[in-house]
Amino acid sequence: MDFNDTKEEAAFRAEVRAWLEANAQPRTEQSGFARARMSEADALKRAKEWQAKKAAKGYARITWPKEVGGLGGTPMQSVIYGQEEAKFDVPTGFFEIGLGMCIPTVMKFTTPENIARFVRPALFGEEIWCQLFSEPAAGSDVAGLRTRAERDGDDWVINGQKVWTSGAHYSDYGIVLTRTDANVAKHKGLTMFFLSMKSPGVDVRPIRQINGGANFNEVYFNNVRIPDSQRLGEVGKGWDVALVTLMHERLAVGGGAGGTGPDVRELIALARATELEDGPAIRNAAVREKIADFHVRTQGLKYTTYRTMTALSKGQVPGPEASIGKIVSAVKLQDLTHFATELEDMGGYVVGDGAPQDGAFQQAYMWAPGLRIAGGTDEILKNIIAERVLGLPADMRADKDLPFAKLPTGR
């Protein structure tokens, strides 16, 4: 039992490290703040430049075959690259959905011509993709979506509304799941397409979140016309195509263990700096007990990730323990930042520059509710663990044998 690289892994790490040192600046404590102050347009410009460099070296998608611009590497090499890149001040966050979910789906279900046309520009950061699945009436129950695609000659005409589309406002293309038959059961009447986000009739409107940011969008489709050649998979088989997309989402390994906000180290720093009624907070037994509780969650998650990486390193498929990451980290972020604001007591709801740690706890407290919902709510993730890991029976479904058009609807 050790945390060491194999000989091959060490060699790859050294190679990646040398390239990063030659092409990027090391990350400092100020990097995060500098990035937070940058406008989205500037950040995007910087990210595109970096992506082009990475792609030219084959590092944009380590595990993809060389023929499509990847490195032909292993999942473990992909993890190693991610670990090393995280030590450098490089822009991230614009291409993950496209390259992680959309393009793999497109590659599996479209023609060689389309692959030749779309994969490379996505890899080099020239074109950004988004995923148009969720709708106002179809969140956790995404197969309940209502956006219609109707056949018209060689074209399809799309009408409806998507929501929670990350990055739609700067995306060039998207994959969109639509309903093509409302008279069969809900999973059976779906069809997947891809389209240009610049198509006439596509209207993108940012959603303002409770934390003041606008990472997500509403996307309206008003008689958007797309050719049948942009269909992905068979008509009525859209759910199977969507499962491929979502499977790729779950394959994303290595996250969950941090990087989303303040954690135990920051909490200890706050407890040291904060005076309670009977002395420094770090000396208070109740505070110390809480710190210990958060610490074992953070560490437990970190070492769970190491177990997953060990499986990858041995060329095995990671076990189901890989599925716990977001449930643990999102709830912990909310609980930990809640506790931190209570330590700050009567001043704990002050935000921004005047607040301790520049308001990092307050900022994360307002982001945490989103983290518990995005990419699968806590409840859906628990269902997945219960059904797929523990093998408990599926929930009874009121909508199972009804045609979509006959389903009861509320708001």
Place this chain on the structure above:
Amino acid sequence: MNFDFSDDQKLLKDQAQKFLAEHCPPKAVRRILDGEDTYDRALWKRIGEMGWTATAIPEEYGGLGLGPLELCVIAEELGRAVAPVPFSSTVYLAAEAIMLAGSGEQKKKYLSKIASGELIGTLAAAEGPQPLSPRAIHATLKGGKLDGTKTPVIDGEIADIAIVVARTSDEPGERGIGLAIVDLKGAGVSRKAVKTLDPTRNHAAITFKGAAAEALGAPGTGYANLMRVLDRAAVFMAFEQVGGADASLAMARQYAIERYAFGRQIGSFQAIKHKLADVYVNNQIARSNAYFGAWALSTNAPETPEAAAGARVSACEAYHVAAKENIQTHGGMGFTWELDCQLHYRRAKLLGLAIGAPRVWKEKLVAHLEKKNAA
């Protein structure tokens, strides 16, 4: 990255699991629960024959000379089976203390007998319902004679020897505390059974009146050595707890699939699903923290105290939650003497307290974190 047990260690774990499934089914545990004996003598004999007690003892003292990792995988299986044998007291506490602090002669005298399974050992630290601290130790060791009362002592009625924590001088704090090996069958030792929440493990109050005791370790090092022994024991016990927590989850899962209510399997209700998913997450977190503890022991890492405390805090929480929610999932049946849910509920409580409650270990953990993140 190789953060996992080796194939050989996994094989040992599989063998242990099969062995215990055959020789330590719930009905064997219930025989002890029902007071038919103080421990499972036949199982203990077999465990000795299998060499489990010899696992981490060096070859020169009759052991197998394997490491803590092998002991961890055995511990997990003993925990899964709720084994009613004096393994933790003999191996994690007595043998580890002698290996850590014993003289060559002491090692020779005791370790080979522990390795062969002939000798049962234990640690006598507690003196009533309070946490361990130098202030809480009133037993005295002077001129090779021990006086005082220790209670509860795990496996106290059946042990041959005890490592006793006693006051050796009037020096305040840790420097006044020492360890001694005491022959529990010798003169000046009287033992009385103590009933506990977990009758599947024997407990006693032991009174020493001028009992002969040999010092273990150099003067003034007793308390520090005790802390090191407890750190190591915390990791092994964490594996027992993780094994027990997984067994509790497996029981709850099985029942949720077999039991019908409102015309459907109760495992199809989200109230049950989410509960058991939470248990699964807790168990995984505890397992990963226990692995880090195992790694620390196996490499003598300076992080050992922090790793041990993290493993213990996490494992105490996981087993407690898994055992109580297993009963809850079983409903009224879970509250009956007839069902085996109680075995885990009882053992979780024993393991959660026997070497100090989580509250104490959380404090140790944060003290280490403070040092590490010194301002």
